[in-house]
Amino acid sequence: MVISGIRLPMMTSLIVWAVIWEIAGHTDAGFILPPLSRIIWRVFEIVPTASFLDALLITGRAFLLGNAIAIGIGVPLGILMGRSVIADRLLLPWVNLFLSAPLSALVPVIMVLFGLGETTIVLVVVLFSMWIIVLNTRAGVRAISPSLVEMARSFGANGWQAFSRIYLWAALPEILAGIRLGMIRAVKGVVIGQLLVSVVGFGTLFEIYQSHFLMEHFWALLLVLFSFAFTLNELLAGLERRFAYYAASR
Amino acid sequence: AQSKVRVALGDVLSTETLAMIVALERAKEKGVDYQVTHFSKEDLAIQAVINGQADLGIGTPYAVVQKSKAPLRVLFQGTRLVFFPVADKSYKSWKDMNGQPITFHARATGTEAIGNIIAKREGIQFGERSYVPGSENRIIGMMKGQIKATIVDLANKNLLLEKAGDRFHVLPGVSEPASDETLFGQIEWIKKNEKQVDVIVTEFLRLWQEMAANPGIVEQERTKRKLMADQPKEVLEGITKFYTMATKEGVYAPTGGSAEIAKADFEFYAEAGQMQGPAAELKVEDFWYLAPLERARKALGS
Amino acid sequence: MTPNIAPAEPRQMSGSAPIPPLATRPIVEVKSVSKTYAGGVEALSGISLDFPEGRLTTLLGPSGCGKTTLLKIIAGLIPASGGQVFVDGREVKGPGPERAFVFQDFALMPWASVIRNVAFGLELRGVAHSEREAIAERHIARVGLKGFERKYPHELSGGMRQRVGLARALAVDAKVVLMDEPFSAVDEQTRRKFQEELLELVANEGKSFIFVTHSIEEAVYVSDRIALLSRRPSRVSAIIEPRIVRGGDPEKIRRDSAYLDVVEDIWQQLKHYLD
Amino acid sequence: MTPNIAPAEPRQMSGSAPIPPLATRPIVEVKSVSKTYAGGVEALSGISLDFPEGRLTTLLGPSGCGKTTLLKIIAGLIPASGGQVFVDGREVKGPGPERAFVFQDFALMPWASVIRNVAFGLELRGVAHSEREAIAERHIARVGLKGFERKYPHELSGGMRQRVGLARALAVDAKVVLMDEPFSAVDEQTRRKFQEELLELVANEGKSFIFVTHSIEEAVYVSDRIALLSRRPSRVSAIIEPRIVRGGDPEKIRRDSAYLDVVEDIWQQLKHYLD
Amino acid sequence: MQISDLATALPTRREPPASYWRDALIHPLVLRLVSFAAVLALWEYAGRIPLSPAFPTFLETMGGLSAIIADGTLYKAFLITLHPLVIGLAVSVLLGVALGVLMGLHEPSEWLIAPLFVIAQAAPLAALIPVLTFAYGIGLTAKIMTVCIMAMPVIVLNTLGAVRNTPKSLLEMGRSFLATRSQSIRLVILPAASPMIFAGLRLGCAAAFIGVILAELLITPTGIGDVISYNQSVADYPKMYAAILAIIVFSVLFIELLERIEVTLFRPESRA
Numbered sequence A: 001m002v003i004s005g006i007r008l009p010m011m012t013s014l015i016v017w018a019v020i021w022e023i024a025g026h027t028d029a030g031f032i033l034p035p036l037s038r039i040i041w042r043v044f045e046i047v048p049t050a051s052f053l054d055a056l057l058i059t060g061r062a063f064l065l066g067n068a069i070a071i072g073i074g075v076p077l078g079i080l081m082g083r084s085v086i087a088d089r090l091l092l093p094w095v096n097l098f099l100s101a102p103l104s105a106l107v108p109v110i111m112v113l114f115g116l117g118e119t120t121i122v123l124v125v126v127l128f129s130m131w132i133i134v135l136n137t138r139a140g141v142r143a144i145s146p147s148l149v150e151m152a153r154s155f156g157a158n159g160w161q162a163f164s165r166i167y168l169w170a171a172l173p174e175i176l177a178g179i180r181l182g183m184i185r186a187v188k189g190v191v192i193g194q195l196l197v198s199v200v201g202f203g204t205l206f207e208i209y210q211s212h213f214l215m216e217h218f219w220a221l222l223l224v225l226f227s228f229a230f231t232l233n234e235l236l237a238g239l240e241r242r243f244a245y246y247a248a249s250r
Numbered sequence B: 001a002q003s004k005v006r007v008a009l010g011d012v013l014s015t016e017t018l019a020m021i022v023a024l025e026r027a028k029e030k031g032v033d034y035q036v037t038h039f040s041k042e043d044l045a046i047q048a049v050i051n052g053q054a055d056l057g058i059g060t061p062y063a064v065v066q067k068s069k070a071p072l073r074v075l076f077q078g079t080r081l082v083f084f085p086v087a088d089k090s091y092k093s094w095k096d097m098n099g100q101p102i103t104f105h106a107r108a109t110g111t112e113a114i115g116n117i118i119a120k121r122e123g124i125q126f127g128e129r130s131y132v133p134g135s136e137n138r139i140i141g142m143m144k145g146q147i148k149a150t151i152v153d154l155a156n157k158n159l160l161l162e163k164a165g166d167r168f169h170v171l172p173g174v175s176e177p178a179s180d181e182t183l184f185g186q187i188e189w190i191k192k193n194e195k196q197v198d199v200i201v202t203e204f205l206r207l208w209q210e211m212a213a214n215p216g217i218v219e220q221e222r223t224k225r226k227l228m229a230d231q232p233k234e235v236l237e238g239i240t241k242f243y244t245m246a247t248k249e250g251v252y253a254p255t256g257g258s259a260e261i262a263k264a265d266f267e268f269y270a271e272a273g274q275m276q277g278p279a280a281e282l283k284v285e286d287f288w289y290l291a292p293l294e295r296a297r298k299a300l301g302s
Numbered sequence C, D: 001m002t003p004n005i006a007p008a009e010p011r012q013m014s015g016s017a018p019i020p021p022l023a024t025r026p027i028v029e030v031k032s033v034s035k036t037y038a039g040g041v042e043a044l045s046g047i048s049l050d051f052p053e054g055r056l057t058t059l060l061g062p063s064g065c066g067k068t069t070l071l072k073i074i075a076g077l078i079p080a081s082g083g084q085v086f087v088d089g090r091e092v093k094g095p096g097p098e099r100a101f102v103f104q105d106f107a108l109m110p111w112a113s114v115i116r117n118v119a120f121g122l123e124l125r126g127v128a129h130s131e132r133e134a135i136a137e138r139h140i141a142r143v144g145l146k147g148f149e150r151k152y153p154h155e156l157s158g159g160m161r162q163r164v165g166l167a168r169a170l171a172v173d174a175k176v177v178l179m180d181e182p183f184s185a186v187d188e189q190t191r192r193k194f195q196e197e198l199l200e201l202v203a204n205e206g207k208s209f210i211f212v213t214h215s216i217e218e219a220v221y222v223s224d225r226i227a228l229l230s231r232r233p234s235r236v237s238a239i240i241e242p243r244i245v246r247g248g249d250p251e252k253i254r255r256d257s258a259y260l261d262v263v264e265d266i267w268q269q270l271k272h273y274l275d
Numbered sequence E: 001m002q003i004s005d006l007a008t009a010l011p012t013r014r015e016p017p018a019s020y021w022r023d024a025l026i027h028p029l030v031l032r033l034v035s036f037a038a039v040l041a042l043w044e045y046a047g048r049i050p051l052s053p054a055f056p057t058f059l060e061t062m063g064g065l066s067a068i069i070a071d072g073t074l075y076k077a078f079l080i081t082l083h084p085l086v087i088g089l090a091v092s093v094l095l096g097v098a099l100g101v102l103m104g105l106h107e108p109s110e111w112l113i114a115p116l117f118v119i120a121q122a123a124p125l126a127a128l129i130p131v132l133t134f135a136y137g138i139g140l141t142a143k144i145m146t147v148c149i150m151a152m153p154v155i156v157l158n159t160l161g162a163v164r165n166t167p168k169s170l171l172e173m174g175r176s177f178l179a180t181r182s183q184s185i186r187l188v189i190l191p192a193a194s195p196m197i198f199a200g201l202r203l204g205c206a207a208a209f210i211g212v213i214l215a216e217l218l219i220t221p222t223g224i225g226d227v228i229s230y231n232q233s234v235a236d237y238p239k240m241y242a243a244i245l246a247i248i249v250f251s252v253l254f255i256e257l258l259e260r261i262e263v264t265l266f267r268p269e270s271r272a
């Protein structure tokens, strides 16, 4: 927005919201929504504690592992689906199904099958993030200009060369977007998983704060998680933008 | 080297479950190492033991044992169902509750069992039953006017009366509380690991007896072992207060269980509709394995 | 039907000095090639055509008549449904190092710099990094892009991009250069300049060019031989050899009445294809 | 620099029968218009130009010189940074019913049928449904699309889509039709056909046309007057009036040496803008 | 902010028919059947190994499904689940599209409001559910709110992006034919934006289903959530899986239906 000739960056309006929050926190709503200042104070209290760091470690590890698996499977699968009609028709219904299905309903199943603990969380991460990566990679591969592929072939490229020099690069913007969207979904998935399982990582903390009505702690934890998700999103989006220059010109 | 005993706990590490952890810690000092897995629900803890993912569990496996014929046996009565029916003051007595809606924790759980027994005793029928897990959620519901009557645990009963004592009161509950959380395991595993089981049961019994004399012991042990150390001081400050109250109300019974207690449990759960009766025909040895507890009593000289 | 001008007796532009006959040896021979696409579209039906060595031959025809199809069959990018193609006496089974393709939409890799794009054909052949960069640099300079080696395609104008595509095709030093409407995506002024440059290349490189366009003027202006294709399913409806005396003032040529005759002749033939 | 051909003394094609002078009354007057875009790009600097009524005037110039910008300023779609535009004597403050625009990319609404697209201008004016459909149908038939009324844009070829865009502009019966490179997205054969149709429209409709192209031949062939724009920031570098005798054989005209003279003359001037 | 790429998450609609000779063999319907049969067979096999005592076979699950259908449990559960879902979705759609359009057309409101949704889009909002329970208690309101917070961000941001991405030449076309502001919103911007708005709606719908299940598993077990958690607690796994399967299939069909509605109502050209 432009105010008297000065362009205000988009996110500056968050300051306004922070002020509103602070004021609301000092009213009756303060029981549920404590003032921001006190919540931020709590953030510094919570973060160094062992149980927070523990939760961070467990969650972070599961998150990284899960995403690595999702990317490792999702990208090749997406490329395969983008190139082979048969694979596409066999797999696409499932990818779409998992993409739009309420996966939260599946968390109890995974819990029952794989117990609680990291395996479950890793699986939840994979389940939430993989499908969008597959679908985006597939879209990226399909968007590749046929003449680029023909160009490589006309210079005698073999299958591997076409894959590593053309497909992977040409689909990179979509793949990156898929990874970003997948990671964001995974963050949500992990939180859903931990809320439902409530005893892994941040789930424990949520449960304790909730059962003791410690709203400031609760919000502090939320704030940390939200900022993490947002930062992650922005970082990945930044990476994406570095490749965006050619997304339009393929 | 002994492998760790895997314990499945149907709750997070919190004030209520602290005593059990302290007992396990003490057992560890006696050479029985353990590893706790927390579950969000008791059912899951039971399942983990059935599936062999855990050796010992903490929960109420009666219904599952009867239903699925899983070879689980109870070793120790950890807590008892000390719950308090709370209701809007417009319900003066249980008679007023006839046909009225009531809220329980979840289907086929302790709170509903209590409700069933009371209904039978008072000769009334509840109206619509709804379920809200977590006592804290139920008292929020009460304060928001969404729940008129429910059954909550000690801490939340106190909280409710403190915050809205003008609107709500406690109705008479059941006198002889049944087992809530018990220590149990697969009988095969128990028999194979008698020594470790003995140590653990002994430590549970020892702590429970000490608690009866001095509720502050839990907090002392916690400080010594730095358990829950980084939890908010608001939580920690409440520990001794909780145990003082809880032992007084009989949540943590110092006996640890017996055939009579088992029988009483059968009565209760059968009456509550969670076990198939008649209670008199249920055999204690199908549900309990009392040998370790008896040995523990002997060891502690009581 | 369209007046068929027999290939044996190609038309010549009148009034010019005697011109040596086109080199007789054909570098590319298309022998009754036909192509039916999967959907049942019959694009080519039994086309036979020779392309003289060292010259520029143009495929001209209405939109959708199968020019691109024929060019890709020659390139070995798609298989013919029938017939054979010989390049330099050997039958075409797939892409080969003696042919290079220049694409209508340039087909540059947007993530690679100009020099890497130009060196791509060599990279795929396993030529060492420093060597291929040296070759690429030479060809970049050749098409007038010196100084742009480290730029990326999106930083170049359409005309410059097509020069990169051309340099890439020249860098692999193929005998036959296949060009599919290479100038259709650049503006008219640039296009004219390209035409001059193309004529220069044909004169100096000793390569054979096969060129696709649907601009009649362009075809007449740059070609040594024009194959006029009929509507789909395509056959050769005429072979025309404009025989223009090069080297003069481009403007003069464009006003030469012989040049204009050929243009009009082709236009009359193509008119049939408009409804 | 480019030889400046003063607007006062427009060039004429020689050797033809005497042609009546262009209508003196200008329907559109552009008075020292300049435009600097927000980013600081100066697209136009003080352009003054008259557009004669009932004629077709072309804006011709190198790519990016500001032709579209000027056309949009005349259409009232973007404001000028300085100067004024008068249409029919009234100053332009925004779009008006006396002007209609034909877009290079057609700007058809993909969700609306041909007839609804054509009737859109009337729909916006609140003309009743049956009435506007009747008018639209007439114009659809006029551009040769009878029978396609209920089709959707994606079912049409590029040439047909542009006819829809043209019909839409004609349907609102504006005095001035503004066309931004309307034929650049269609193939050459169709383009030539369009040029003939355009000439017919100019002759019969009594409307004034402002036309943007960067094809020199096209400009010379269809225009009554050509304004040659210089490179950005744009000024008028010459005004040329080809004065072609219409109605003859198109092929003849394209070979007329006067026609070719004008083409070459413009070509020489534009050459400066190539590097 | 990345708005445009939200739409990439969409299933591609209407693939161009691939044209290979083996078309008959790989007819989409045939392949789809093959694909479903293969997965179900795999499920049946995994259930029979068994993978875990808690993992029923496909046939057992079907048995469970017919049982809960026969005794009316499923039907009642769906009615209960749909209640917050439908209300929440309706609120999200109306409010979300309105907010998105407002922000797309009015820059100051975008400046003020969009960042909230950008954050909400990235943040794991499910964690707010306990707070919602505090604020709204355990009733219907909390569940509706859950559905809203899950569904709204993607709807709002997609609508905003859609309005922003209206082709410039269409806008200019409207203006050149003297469209008033409201005409150009009604006749140009909204129709042009509708595919992407609907893309957002589909994503929002998927999120709403996640939200309502979560609400039923976390706030109070009612409807499908209750069938799932009750059968889990009494170890009746076939019924538990049947309920999960039912809600997943239902949500997928619901979203499919939404797409059909979109095509019939708003995209006449893709029917032609």
Ligand SMILES: Nc1ncnc2c1ncn2[C@@H]1O[C@H](COP(=O)(O)OP(=O)(O)OP(=O)(O)O)[C@@H](O)[C@H]1O
Pocket (backbone or CB within 6 Å): C037, C038, C039, C041, C042, C043, C061, C062, C063, C064, C065, C066, C067, C068, C069, C070, C214, C232, E019
């Ligand atoms: N992969 C394909 N599958 C089916 N039909 C095809 C395919 N490629 C081209 N065609 C059809 O074959 C015919 C010839 O196509 P081609 O691209 O060779 O024409 P062209 O002469 O190059 O046209 P243009 O001048 O438009 O480039 C067209 O009718 C086209 O629709």
Ligand SMILES: Nc1ncnc2c1ncn2[C@@H]1O[C@H](COP(=O)(O)OP(=O)(O)OP(=O)(O)O)[C@@H](O)[C@H]1O
Pocket (backbone or CB within 6 Å): D037, D038, D039, D041, D042, D043, D061, D062, D063, D064, D065, D066, D067, D068, D069, D070, D214, D232
């Ligand atoms: N919205 C805008 N903001 C900033 N610069 C612009 C904008 N629109 C056009 N320009 C710049 O103004 C100059 C003139 O643009 P314009 O589109 O009028 O050129 P043109 O003569 O129509 O070119 P072309 O032949 O390529 O259509 C160009 O340099 C262009 O980059």
Ligand SMILES: [Mg+2]
Pocket (backbone or CB within 6 Å): C067, C068, C069, C180
């Ligand atoms: Mg082609």
Ligand SMILES: [Mg+2]
Pocket (backbone or CB within 6 Å): D067, D068, D069, D180
């Ligand atoms: Mg332009």
